[in-house]
Amino acid sequence: MAATWNQVTMDASTGGLNIGGKVLHPLWLRERVIEPDALDPISHQRLYEPAELRPDISIKTIKSSDNGPNLDVEFSDGYKAVFNLNKLACEIGLADNPENIPQPKSWKTSLEFKRFSWNKLDDPTEMKDLLTAYFENAFCIMDDTPTDRDSLIDHAERFGFLRTTNFGAIFNVETKPAATDLAYTDVALASHTDNPYRLPVPSIQYLHCLANEVSGGLSTLVDGMAVAEAIADENQAWGDILEKVPVRFRYEGPTGIYEDMAPLIARDYRGFVNHIRFSPRLDFVPALDPDTLSLFYAARRRMHELANDLAFQIQFPFKPGTLLMMNNYRLFHGRTAFNGQQGYRHLQGCYIDHDGPQCLYRLLATGDTDTHIKRET
Numbered sequence: 001m002a003a004t005w006n007q008v009t010m011d012a013s014t015g016g017l018n019i020g021g022k023v024l025h026p027l028w029l030r031e032r033v034i035e036p037d038a039l040d041p042i043s044h045q046r047l048y049e050p051a052e053l054r055p056d057i058s059i060k061t062i063k064s065s066d067n068g069p070n071l072d073v074e075f076s077d078g079y080k081a082v083f084n085l086n087k088l089a090c091e092i093g094l095a096d097n098p099e100n101i102p103q104p105k106s107w108k109t110s111l112e113f114k115r116f117s118w119n120k121l122d123d124p125t126e127m128k129d130l131l132t133a134y135f136e137n138a139f140c141i142m143d144d145t146p147t148d149r150d151s152l153i154d155h156a157e158r159f160g161f162l163r164t165t166n167f168g169a170i171f172n173v174e175t176k177p178a179a180t181d182l183a184y185t186d187v188a189l190a191s192h193t194d195n196p197y198r199l200p201v202p203s204i205q206y207l208h209c210l211a212n213e214v215s216g217g218l219s220t221l222v223d224g225m226a227v228a229e230a231i232a233d234e235n236q237a238w239g240d241i242l243e244k245v246p247v248r249f250r251y252e253g254p255t256g257i258y259e260d261m262a263p264l265i266a267r268d269y270r271g272f273v274n275h276i277r278f279s280p281r282l283d284f285v286p287a288l289d290p291d292t293l294s295l296f297y298a299a300r301r302r303m304h305e306l307a308n309d310l311a312f313q314i315q316f317p318f319k320p321g322t323l324l325m326m327n328n329y330r331l332f333h334g335r336t337a338f339n340g341q342q343g344y345r346h347l348q349g350c351y352i353d354h355d356g357p358q359c360l361y362r363l364l365a366t367g368d369t370d371t372h373i374k375r376e377t
């Protein structure tokens with residue numbers, strides 16, 4: 001709902017503004033000036049240092065010249081500016097902001113989800129639907145993608161920019177001798193998150209199927225948010241210790257030693273679980289006192305059980321052209337075993353950062369019809 005002129009008054013006690021009962025500090029308003037002498041029209045960067053504004057600034061007068069969304073404000077130092085009421089209302093939560101990224105929704109095995117066809121993603125509405133599903137569920141599945149070797153680079157760069165690691169810009173998931181990671185064998189992979197030893201941890205993972213002649217090897221996904229909620233519901237002390245104890249994750253291989261320390265569960269400023277780290281073959285808890293460690297081990301055991309519990313898990317096969325996009329900070333992923341002698345199975349994977357799909361969503365929300373992330377030249 002948009003804000004209206006009659007919801008706006010000056011606030012005498014602060015020298016600021018009152019919109020619909022929300023009092024805005026005069027400096028807060030002054031920092032949102034968009035006049036050409038204050039804001040670069042292309043980069044939208046301020047042309048002044050906001051910390052150097054007079055601290056005692058206040059609002060002198062307000063009026064609405066059009067009785068509509070534009071609000072004319074004169075500040076105590078004589079500076080005059082026009083503000084868009086609807087824009088202010090969006091920022092303070094009085095109106096829905098179309099740029100807001102859809103909030104996560106935890107899910108279990110009964111989740112019903114839509115699969116998207118790559119061929120329809122030039123339609124901005126379809127792409128926005130896909131991104132909405134991704135932000136809510138932390139994954140989405142696309143079909144009908146081209147299956148040329150390394151075409152994943154183009155597919156992923158539609159959404160963001162590649163995060164290269166010592167495994168390369170893209171990695172091949174196929175059985176091979178002397179594998180440097182269990183992913184490159186045909187054994188089952190229990191639920192885990194990727195690369196918690198890296199700083200920063202890779203954000204979004206893509207898995208792209210080029211060939212699959214085996215019957216097993218189903219991909220498994222589990223929502224870390226749902227698991228964290230279930231653990232805390234069962235035993236708050238378990239939930240707390242998983243957010244408190246920093247664990248050392250370490251990868252040591254032929255090309256490097258990577259290490260970082262962080263708790264298994266972290267939350268964002270809103271309280272949403274926003275980072276699960278779970279890689280039981282690579283984690284090393286500090287030598288804490290035995291009582292603390294007993295509690296930690298019990299909590300981690302429960303996390304392992306729920307992360308591999310079919311009640312929390314969805315499974316799906318990869319067929320050539322299937323492209324999975326998943327949030328490595330929220331989902332556990334794994335795979336069922338298969339027989340590598342049965343036939344050829346070849347997936348390629350890569351990572352991008354969180355901000356790419358968020359940027360694409362905001363552009364689409366503001367009416368942009370380009371369904372590809374843009375790169376400055």
Ligand SMILES: [Fe+2]
Binds near residue numbers: 183192194333
């Ligand atoms: Fe993995």
